[in-house]
Amino acid sequence: MATNMASPIRLPMVDLSDPDTAAAGKALLNAAIEYGFLYIDSRTSKFTERDVERVFKMNKGWVGMHVETLDPENHERGDFKEALNIGELDDGKVQQALPPTLLSQENEISHFTRLCNETCAQILKLLSQGLEIPENFFTSRHDPSKGSTGNSLRLLYYPSDVSSFRPEKDIRAGAHSDYGSITLLFQCPGQPGLEILTPDQTWAPVPVYPGDLVKYPFPPILVNIGDMLSYWTDGLLKSTVHRVVFPREMPESSELGPRDRYSIAFFCQPVGSTELVPVPSKLVENYREAQNKDPNKSFIVGYGGGANSLDSDQPRMTAGEHLQSRLNATYLKSI
Numbered sequence: 001m002a003t004n005m006a007s008p009i010r011l012p013m014v015d016l017s018d019p020d021t022a023a024a025g026k027a028l029l030n031a032a033i034e035y036g037f038l039y040i041d042s043r044t045s046k047f048t049e050r051d052v053e054r055v056f057k058m059n060k061g062w063v064g065m066h067v068e069t070l071d072p073e074n075h076e077r078g079d080f081k082e083a084l085n086i087g088e089l090d091d092g093k094v095q096q097a098l099p100p101t102l103l104s105q106e107n108e109i110s111h112f113t114r115l116c117n118e119t120c121a122q123i124l125k126l127l128s129q130g131l132e133i134p135e136n137f138f139t140s141r142h143d144p145s146k147g148s149t150g151n152s153l154r155l156l157y158y159p160s161d162v163s164s165f166r167p168e169k170d171i172r173a174g175a176h177s178d179y180g181s182i183t184l185l186f187q188c189p190g191q192p193g194l195e196i197l198t199p200d201q202t203w204a205p206v207p208v209y210p211g212d213l214v215k216y217p218f219p220p221i222l223v224n225i226g227d228m229l230s231y232w233t234d235g236l237l238k239s240t241v242h243r244v245v246f247p248r249e250m251p252e253s254s255e256l257g258p259r260d261r262y263s264i265a266f267f268c269q270p271v272g273s274t275e276l277v278p279v280p281s282k283l284v285e286n287y288r289e290a291q292n293k294d295p296n297k298s299f300i301v302g303y304g305g306g307a308n309s310l311d312s313d314q315p316r317m318t319a320g321e322h323l324q325s326r327l328n329a330t331y332l333k334s335i
């Protein structure tokens, strides 16, 4: 496991309003190949400052601390976080019991998840362009009108008032990769903590704002590739391991004020019954061939060996099966 700290990473910033969609698609694809993470310029997204602010206001942490342990091999105590998961909505309606204070906010939740879905569709279309495959290859397989997707919205709260915190041993969210296609992450100014594992096995902090002087209405939206899209593209797109750490000055330095962190994650998945047929991209094929020829091959072709590893007469894994295999690997391990 990595121990060294790298300097903050400069991730590419993608402009979703770029009329040159071929160029934006290539920029997005290259970031997904190199880092598995990128920023979306918030000025070019469908979200207004108010849309994001409203959901942050709902986010007060709901499910107790230490309930989840994302990296049980390295952390004996559960993650120092609280979370509320909201599963896929049906016709704008939440399909689960909500905490009483959120009952009146269903419209806002529905509005926000709709924008998340539309943003994911924009990103998936651009990725298809970058991969030089039909524009709707991914979006048609993520279309909720074709079946349930398992998309979820997660409100995360990492409290700083944790007297039992042990700096060397405890973590806000253990090292993990995400399971689905793509994740959108909304962060708050002044609340850092996300780190990604670089190819040389060092942890690189991801700044909430990149180091430029642009005035954003709210922090750029972080996008990362999940295991399924990595599997689907035979590892060409990277599902990068990441974690959330406590700020270095935690928690004694009370003069700094509370060092809480709030974030909102939207996990986007294909329709569960989607067969993960190989992505018909020459770029994916070339990547796989090059990796197969590499005598020192140390690459990961996405969890499960990659969609191209199956013989053509073998049944394809479905998106639902892929997700279940990743959930089993995490949650059965931590019981």
Ligand SMILES: O=C(O)CCC(=O)C(=O)O
Binding pocket: 154, 156, 173, 178, 185, 194, 242, 244, 262, 263, 264, 265
């Ligand atoms: O809060 C964060 O920054 C990241 C959360 C995350 O990675 C996750 O829930 O999968």
Ligand SMILES: [Fe+2]
Binding pocket: 176, 177, 178, 242
């Ligand atoms: Fe994550």
